[in-house]
Amino acid sequence: MDVSIINTVFNIEGQITTATPFGNGHINDTFRLFNQAPSKPDYLLQRINHLIFKEVEQMMLNIQRVTEHVNQRLPGSTLELIGTRTGENYYRDTEGNYWRVYRFRKALHSLDVAQTPAQIYEGAKAFGRFLFHLADFPAHTLHPTIPHFHDVIIRLQQLQDAVRKDSEGRVKAAQAEIDYSFQITEIMERIQKAGERGEIPLRVTHNDTKFNNVLLDEAGRGRCVIDLETVMPGYVHYDFGDGIRTTVTTAEEDEADLSKIIIDLERFQAFAQGFLEETRDILSPAELQYLPLAGPLLSYLMGIRFLADFLRGDSYYKVHFEGQNLQRARAQLQLTKNLLAQQDALQDILKQA
Secondary structure (H helix, E strand, C coil): CHHHHHHHHHCCCCCEEEEEEEECCCCCCEEEEEEECCCCCCCCEECCCCCCCCHHHHHHHHHHHHHHHHHCCCCCCEECCCCCCHHHHHCEEECCCEEEEEEEECCCCCHHHCCCCCHHHHHHHHHHHHHHHHHCCCHHCCCCCCCCCCHHHHHHHHHHHHHHCCCCCCCCHHHHHHHHHCHHHHHCCCCHHHHHCCCCCCCCEEECCCCEEEEEECCCCEEECCCCCCEEEECCHHHHHHHHHCCCCEEEEECCCCCCCCCCHHHHHHHHHHHHHHCCCCHEEEHHHHHHHHHHHHHHHHHHHHHHHHHHCCCCCCCCCCHHHHHHHHHHHHHHHHHHHHHHHHHHHHCCC
């Protein structure tokens, strides 16, 4: 987008003179906008990937409502959306592209991977704080930006359909992973079924609690939660579980050597401690009871999604070599298996936290 259009369309302070690519996101195109006036803020411009987020208007309304709600309670703890001069929360250009602008946080930075338990603790606190400040937000009023995103029953149906069709002739290569996936369905469906019975409440959840979705200050403290496209109704276990999935082991998401997928209980403790320090006063006994299963559930969800995509011919996730989605599925299902084997230890750590 031309900077002259940015200055004309969006309700920014000062004058934008330069836009440069920013970050390494895989979904949206992001640009840093530099202000001509040193006393005025810089901004982030994003072109929204409307092929993935098909209901842009609903998603942006979610983001606007949630960021306003959180920032009223703790200013700066999440993004600040900058609207257009006509009062909209996004702009659609003549080519059908959707654009939005956030205020740029100069003093903060993100890290792709948490290297230490201290960093994990800070990331978990930021996500827990985000959940805490949305505890009184009516979750049912938000739109599901990706329907059935963490619906394990639907994901299993999709896997079963991919197995039945076997459109690429790949079932034989993945038979062990398919068998394991269906062997543990009862335990993997427990959280969702508890929610459907009303045992655990529906909350506003982030649903993508990777460490790089938290901005840190110079002292390494978690200050701001970002990447809000998937904020929608969910269970606390989705946020806790994805945080555990992405921090509890140092192995890569597609690690080929399954013996390297080792559960680091110190890293688990760091995430649990940070998250529960912020949320323990709002979580119900039933929610706490199911927390040990949250990590296995999110690993399992990713595993069966990778597996189904492999069977369909890699139509959703980008692959860099043949069989990568099967390799990803094996790694995530191994992580699931290892976390299930550690349930007693995880429960003890959660009780202490």
